[in-house]
Amino acid sequence: MSVPNKDPEHLDRLRDYYAENRRIPPFQRIAELLGFASKAASSKLLERLESAGFVERTADDNAWMPTRRFFERPLAANFIRAGAADPIEASGAEPFLVDDYVVRTPSRTMMVPVRGDSMVDAGIHDGDMAVVERGTGAKPGDFVVAIVDNELTLKELIRERGRFVLKPHNPAYPVIRPKGELEIFGVMVGLVRRYAS
DSSP states (O other): OOOOOOHHHHHHHHHHHHHHHOOOOHHHHHHHHHHHHHHHHHHHHHHHHHHHTEEOOTTSSEEEOOOOOOOOOEEESSSSSSSSSSOOOOOOOOEHHHHHHHHHHGGGEEEEEEETTTTGGGOOOOEEEEEETTTTOOOOOOOOEEEEEEEEEEEEEEETTTTEEOOOOSSOOOOOOOOOOOOEEEEHHHHHHHOOO
16 A cells, blocks of 8 residues: 655645745754654655755755745635625636736836725725836826825826826825826735735
8 A cells, every 4th residue: 555645735834834934944854844754754855846846956056945836826716706605616726826916027016015094995904915016007097106295105096187196095085186296106906915813
């Protein structure tokens, strides 16, 4: 009887370790984490993960580092309805990389923490992370990060009497009508929110 391959489980443990420590552990630590009898078993695991494309050696061959595939998450084959419930169907999952979903041009994209409640009616809350792409032409209806009076603000860009203004999505806040030129820092192309603490 063959021993079941636990590499997916071991990979998940290494991902958790990496999330906390920002590095792939050395062989001895891997052995301790995964209950291996020797460092040689750790070495063989990393070699298998390298063959599968999850890790690679550093340029000086002194350590291991994650590849893009290391950060893939399973993407469910079914949608989740926000209305009436659907029956659960057993289905496989394909790999999903969050960056591939929200980031089109990495060199122009940055994460901007949201502070305040001026956009809550648009579903943008304090503590969210706005995914902002710089150098993208902003148009009316886009949510933009703009520079107003030397401060950054996130609002909807709208046209009012032939001029661009910034509209909040909370009636407690006024529309921002810049007196001078309106400078757009970037366009919000995605939003990340964590619910659990």
